Amino acid sequence: MLFQAFQELLAERGFDQISVQDIAERSTLNRATFYDHFPDKFALLEAMIGERFGLAIEARMGGEVATCDKSLRSLILAACDFLTELEAGCDKHRRQFEPIAESCVRTILRESILRGLETHGAKNPGLKATMASWAITGAAIQGAREKKMSSEELADAVLPTILTALEAGG
Structure with a gap:
């Protein structure tokens, strides 16, 4: 779900304009779940x-x-x-x-x-x-x-x- 959300956001805007919060919201997961898997968007x-x-x-x-x-x-x-x-x-x-x-x-x-x-x-x-x-x-x-x-x-x-x-x- 995180990969899919990240790909969708990349199609819409630049990497620098995407936050962890954006990825979490798009994936319908919370930020804590994101951080359970990745320390930051670079690791994702x-x-x-x-x-x-x-x-x-x-x-x-x-x-x-x-x-x-x-x-x-x-x-x-x-x-x-x-x-x-x-x-x-x-x-x-x-x-x-x-x-x-x-x-x-x-x-x-x-x-x-x-x-x-x-x-x-x-x-x-x-x-x-x-x-x-x-x-x-x-x-x-x-x-x-x-x-x-x-x-x-x-x-x-x-x-x-x-x-x-x-x-x-x-």
Whole structure:
């Protein structure tokens, strides 16, 4: 209900003009209920972006258990899909949301990659997951802005470099 109310309000006015009270009233919840779930509207925005990116990952993964290479490619494609959609969105909100969206994408990618690396007993999994998540996010952002190649072409171009980085040092 909070996500829906927030989306409706964003369609009507800018992020800066929306208060927690506005969101609570639109959702028919009280402010205390809002604060039970989120410390502020920025946290609500992060959760909403995280949920949407999670759905993009699920759509690309197709519910199947895949090889590491295929899973990584699916993560790259999901990042491309999500960030391209964000780039094509309304200019009014894009500038405000880009840094938050990029941070959410990097964090979710890092967590996904880290789980895979830890499962396989990789050395320095945290550092590798961080590097890979930044590289994927950066490439997806650049691809979304330049629009010179499809998501699939970008994934094919980026995947070998990411795999090499993840496999380096064991």
